[in-house]
Amino acid sequence: MIEGIDITHILIVSTCMFFIGVYGFLVRRNLITILMATELILNAVSINFVVLNKFLYPNVLQGYMFSVFIIAIAAAEAAVAIAIIINVYRRYRTINVENVHEMKY
């Protein structure tokens, strides 16, 4: 717990980060930048779990555990997504979402 910092301040920071990620997800047209916006969203959620656990329930570890699992799942998701992106690039020579009309072959 940080002395002098209210819990809402940290939650406002993570909320802004989440919605910046949503904005990036909607605006971007490149698969890799969309993946980066998703990472921002996951990161904001992970901060939320840590802060709520730290400030409100200091007698348990559940929130930290959720953050660890979010980080692990984000790593797995990034690996699979990048494999798919490389495969899409190999087939279509572009990773722009508007030029990739079909994912099957």
Added chain:
Amino acid sequence: MNVIFFYIIAAAILGFSILSVTSRKILRAATFLLFVLISTAALYFLLQVHFLAAVQLMVYAGGIAVLIIFSILLTSNVDFTFEKIDWKKQLFSGLLALGGAAITILTLLQFNFKALVQTQTVTPDIRSFGRAFLSYDDGGFVLPFEVITVLLLAAMVAAIMVAKKSKQ
């Protein structure tokens, strides 16, 4: 002192995340994302959750950011600049994000957070994390821990299977 540090970290997180979704050079966007992830690790250090900060630095800043930069170098031209986004789409998405953020922040400000008054607290150090990961009694996490190891293995195998060159 901690208060000043917190506001510096918060400004870094917000500024770099805005830059990372608006930058028109893709490699620059990835670098700004790396800065966001490192600032998040700094926030965890400030909250004194050292294990999670170390995991964040190793897995996110060390692994995922490098993986993203690697795939950028494989798939795009580094000097390539994105064309300007259609202003209608930009306005719509910006309004949606701003509206969502406004609703959430208003709700946050009105909500009354009550801390659980507890005499015994768990210090989130590596020892308690390790015990919680491998304990199978109340509040233990051995089942999700095992499930996530299988998930990571499956994801790695799937990534290799998807990305490898086909035979023909």
